[in-house]
Amino acid sequence: MKKEERLLSGYRIDNDLNEPNVFVFETINSIVYEVKFKPTGYIFANDPDLQPFVFEISIVVIENPTGRRPPGDSLVPPTIARIFGNFFEQHERVVVYVCDTSDQRGLVRQRKFTNWFSYYSGSNYFQFSDSLIDDMGTVYSISLIIRLDNPYRRRLLLAFDDLLTDYRK
């Protein structure tokens, strides 16, 4: 499939009117995903002005009639990219993606997310990623995604950098 076709095709998205930050879509295999943006402003405790705009993303299979692990599906990434587009219509928003890389699956998830986001995000978004390591040697990856025209861009990047300064892997 050519890149242009991938950018144009995806799955129909529905939005929960009672929960505007929740989106669902169904794949060709009848697998249903829920994508939710949950407020997590507490990560920027030192800058309360930023807190209302910070959300963590979770991507969950809520129905899987196949009974097997969902297969790779090239239409899922552009669908999630479209959901990002809808969510970021409020351009002050920030999405945080965090991953525990203590197992191989975690590493794969992180890599997949970073790769598809880089591929599909175009030039309208900025992704800032870093990692921390704890005393037990567990590596935690964290990414911050904002629109390039986010009016708090500099403050957000400073706050994010401040959160991680000196503790990188």
Add this chain to the structure above:
Amino acid sequence: MTTEEPKKNERHERAIAIIRRLLADKKAAEQEAIEDYKNNPAKQALVAELRRKNEERGTPIVRL
């Protein structure tokens, strides 16, 4: 008023604690989503309506 900068270890622990909380929140949100779908008629209706529209069109695939 002056505020003493937290020591390096304290700041490291604080950053790790925040990341762990984010991970715990994420896992809780994932579990909540599954439970909510099982038990929430409104969520089930949302998905049923999505499926109905997709069946009506003959495909869940759209031009984005």
